[in-house]
Amino acid sequence: MNTITGTVSSICISPRRGTAKDVVAEARLIADWGIENDAHAGNWHRQISLLPRAAISDFNQKGAGVQPGAFGENLIIDGIDDLKTLSTGQRLEIGECLLEITQIGKKCHSHCDIFKRMGECIMPREGIFARVLRGGVIREGDRVMITDYEPLTAAVITLSDRGAAGLREDLSGALLRERLSAEGYRIVEYLLLPDDEERLKGELIRLADEVGVNLIITTGGTGFAPRDVTPEATMAVATRNAPGIAEAIRAESMKITPRAMLSRAVSVIRNRTLIVNLPGSRKAVGECLDVCLSQLEHGLNILLCRDGECGPS
Structure with missing residues (x-):
């Protein structure tokens, strides 16, 4: 640069x-x-x-x-x-x-x-x-x-009613923090929230607009249960769609289990922040990170104008 x-x-x-x-x-x-x-x-x-x-x-x-x-x-x-x-x-x-x-x-x-x-x-x-x-x-x-x-920054949000109530250990959030740190991200916040759409929207907006986090990864709340509202909250705060990440994760996950087609996870951009939904289980989180983690830095560098691709074509 x-x-x-x-x-x-x-x-x-x-x-x-x-x-x-x-x-x-x-x-x-x-x-x-x-x-x-x-x-x-x-x-x-x-x-x-x-x-x-x-x-x-x-x-x-x-x-x-x-x-x-x-x-x-x-x-x-x-x-x-x-x-x-x-x-x-x-x-x-x-x-x-x-x-x-x-x-x-x-x-x-x-x-x-x-x-x-x-x-x-x-x-x-x-x-x-x-x-x-x-x-x-x-x-x-x-x-x-x-x-x-500085290194790219990341925040991890786990959505779990039982976890937020102290009834379940958050193994998925711990794995996310471990993998992101190993990849070179600086973890600036970790949140364990109940499955509450309005609260999640507020935290996503705060982390993106006020804290300026580069990457937010959520885990949990992406299925068919009535309390699974993570995709709705994520889409509500998006300024642009970035569907390829979620599509690639689903495509690769289908090779492991056909139930991957039931995932409603999304991936979006809010201004200069990338937000990616992952499933709730630790095993699934690891498998999804294997699919996408190596490519996220390149996408973020483009989003943040760090690699010269922001000028007119």
């Missing part, structure tokens, strides 16, 4: 959330925390927010008249005009500091004053978020270099 470079145009901080930030000439970044004396610092994934200067300039040409920090952004970057095309896991070197991109864009839960005045706000669509891997001091004019990627 070619190195992408830009510069820090402005550094903005505020001691209180929900307010515009003030411009400072330099700031101290603290590893696993964020910017010293900034309200958004903390032990979470959105420690620092970034906006491209070009997006702010374009917005001001519409008459917005906003100043640096108006959107609550910490860093304004010059020379990288489309930050949202970057991917979670990429790293940014700024001076002596190192950041990791953790989220692209942000859902707007309550419209800010800028939105109420202009009818739009650029932060939800143009902003990106990062956590601090290596701290230090950054200053206006520091060079920003985007160079490499």
